[in-house]
Amino acid sequence: MRQPMEEAKTREIPWYRPVGNECALFERAFELKLPLLLKGPTGCGKTRFVAHMAAKLGLPLHTVACHDDLTAADLTGRHLLKGGETVWVDGPLTRAVRHGGVCYLDEVVEARKDVTVVLHPLTDDRRILPLERTNEELEAPDDFMLVVSYNPGYQNVLKNLKPSTRQRFLAISFDYPPADVETEVVAHEAGLDAAKATGLVRLARRLRELKDHDLEEGASTRLIIYCGKLVAAGMDMREAIEAAFIEPLADDDDVKAGLREAVAALLG
Numbered sequence: 001m002r003q004p005m006e007e008a009k010t011r012e013i014p015w016y017r018p019v020g021n022e023c024a025l026f027e028r029a030f031e032l033k034l035p036l037l038l039k040g041p042t043g044c045g046k047t048r049f050v051a052h053m054a055a056k057l058g059l060p061l062h063t064v065a066c067h068d069d070l071t072a073a074d075l076t077g078r079h080l081l082k083g084g085e086t087v088w089v090d091g092p093l094t095r096a097v098r099h100g101g102v103c104y105l106d107e108v109v110e111a112r113k114d115v116t117v118v119l120h121p122l123t124d125d126r127r128i129l130p131l132e133r134t135n136e137e138l139e140a141p142d143d144f145m146l147v148v149s150y151n152p153g154y155q156n157v158l159k160n161l162k163p164s165t166r167q168r169f170l171a172i173s174f175d176y177p178p179a180d181v182e183t184e185v186v187a188h189e190a191g192l193d194a195a196k197a198t199g200l201v202r203l204a205r206r207l208r209e210l211k212d213h214d215l216e217e218g219a220s221t222r223l224i225i226y227c228g229k230l231v232a233a234g235m236d237m238r239e240a241i242e243a244a245f246i247e248p249l250a251d252d253d254d255v256k257a258g259l260r261e262a263v264a265a266l267l268g
Contacts, residue, residue: 016045016052017185019177026053029170030145035123037166038149040174043220045185046149049174050104059143060101062092066111072118075105076131088134097122097129100143108148109161116165122146123168176221179205185221190228200224200231203266207245207259214255219245238267 016023026049029036038046047063054061064075075093079086096103108115121128127140148169150161176182179201187197201224208218227244231237246259 013055014048014051015188016048017177017181017188019181022049022172022174023053023056025170025172027057030057030059033127033140033142033145035119035146035148035169037161037169037171038147038174039152039171040149041153041176041220042151042217043222044174044176045221046174047104047106050102050147050149054102054104057102059145060096060099062096062101062103064092064103064105066105066107066109066115068110068112070111070115072112072114075115075118076129077133079133093118094129094131094138097138097140097144100141102145102147105146105148107150109150116161119146119148120165120168176205176208176218182221182224186224186228189225191232192228196231196237197228200227203241203263204245206266207249207262210259210262214258215249217249219249223248238263 026036030053038049040046050063051061064070073091075091077089077091077094080089081087090098093103095101105111105115105119118129121130122140123146127144129138129140130136131138152160177185182205183194183197183201186192186201187194190197192200204219204221204224207215211218223244227240230240230244235243241263242260246256246263250256250259
């Protein structure tokens with residue numbers, strides 16, 4: 001049974017700081033029943049954005065963290081034994097199509113190839129989900145929306161969305177926000193004063209300059225927030241940086257030593 005829109009809107013809306021017109025575009029995509037693709041680096045706010053918009057629109061949110069072993073059946077459902085009987089159990093995608101809401105597939109390119117095939121009928125004017133195992137063809141309700149995300153800078157040629165799939169979605173490119181916005185986000189999320197938040201953001205942005213040289217990924221906004229939370233809780237700044245920046249960003253001892261030197265130079 002669907003949750004009434006008014007009741008759903010009484011839920012707390014996760015805080016999100018817009019950078020551009022992404023909120024308006026999400027709302028328009030929902031109104032026009034169009035699927036949405038979010039592209040951007042890890043930890044830049046894509047998942048928080050989806051949670052914010054789903055709550056703002058009063059919609060249930062079905063989030064799936066995609067991985068190498070995720071199959072179409074994991075999304076649609078399967079027959080399971082319960083109490084000596086075989087029963088059909090809907091997957092998260094099917095639940096969203098049956099009852100409405102946002103189905104968010106995070107890092108969709110990590111899933112097996114059969115997943116994108118299942119999505120195709122939902123991403124054109126048909127908006128249907130065929131379920132061969134139950135002999136059903138579900139038509140998506142007006143309050144259903146499909147959102148997927150991936151990190152194009154991290155994927156190799158074997159793990160990327162085909163053009164034929166990408167062109168089924170509206171798309172928004174995300175990146176780490178401008179320094180002043182990122183400072184505002186860190187201060188809000190970590191409960192940190194503006195001066196310390198500014199210093200952490202400045203440090204993280206310098207470390208990002210090492211991406212593609214010594215690091216595969218730069219320090220994400222998420223990591224800055226983690227570091228800020230440690231500092232706000234009373235941890236020494238250098239210890240917090242070690243735990244939230246250096247260790248998560250590298251395993252190689254030489255790379256970590258280089259990061260420590262960079263941090264020491266920046267902190268003075």
